[in-house]
Amino acid sequence: MVNTFLAHDLLWGMTPEHLPVDAPAWAYEALGAGQPVVVRRATTAANRIAVGVRGRLREQRYATTMAKSAITRRVRPEDLGHAVLVRDLPALHALARLRPVLDGCSWVWGVSGAVGFELASGVEALHERSDLDLILRMPHPLDRGHARELLAQLDASVCVVDMQLQTPHGAVALREWAGPARRVLLKDNRQARLVCDPWQPSLEPMP
Known part of the structure; x- marks a missing residue:
């Protein structure tokens, strides 16, 4: 284990x-x-x-x-990226459309939230209005321009798609990193804090 x-x-x-x-x-x-x-x-x-x-x-x-x-x-979420669930639901259609996009980027990605839970357990957790929650393992920085391009792909889906970028120091929402704000919310096991660079939070000035 x-x-x-x-x-x-x-x-x-x-x-x-x-x-x-x-x-x-x-x-x-x-x-x-x-x-x-x-x-x-x-x-x-x-x-x-x-x-x-x-x-x-x-x-x-x-x-x-x-x-x-x-x-x-x-x-793990990345174990579920290619799991198949035969139900006619928007979140599953969105996953099917985004799968080749994410595979083509050569990033390690996975599925969490209700979709991941049902894919892994077989317990029905999805409904017509369910979001699709995705995880992207990002050990190295993602350029904010590329983040905006990726977000545009997600926002073209038939349901709400949320993605977390998992950095070595915690998680940040792709939607925030692709946005205009200089600082974004980084979540780790101890706290959530605003940082300019989720990949180098130690460089943040002390409050």
Whole structure:
């Protein structure tokens, strides 16, 4: 089992018995059905990992932690880029259209959010108005001009498409990086902060 887990990874092995006693009933139901949990950004003890339990409703999200020793399976967003799901839904049509575009850029990319959850688990999480959430692994800086070109491709889709650029220091929304603002919001396991360069946040002046 790989010890380095990243936000949006899906993990199996957590059971209702692992939940705190004050967890909502729907969270017990989800884990009782064998559903995976989603890795989230937060700091934890070395032997645990921050995760979220998804319910059937959009507002049903429960933050907790999971023992690494309980993990039985891991699926990363990049494992799902070419997974097939036969349902006539806008988010899936958007994924099919964007797949060759992203493959042609030679970047490591993947699917998260409701689309990724359903592709990985088979649990129906999508509906007609579902967004498509994508992850782009970007160890090296992406020019803002290229970011605008990529965003234009996403915005030509039949549904809302959101993409996170995963830098070595955290995640930034492509939509922000392609926008006019000089500073953008960078999220890591400890905080969210405004930076000028998500690939070199250490160069930010102290507030």
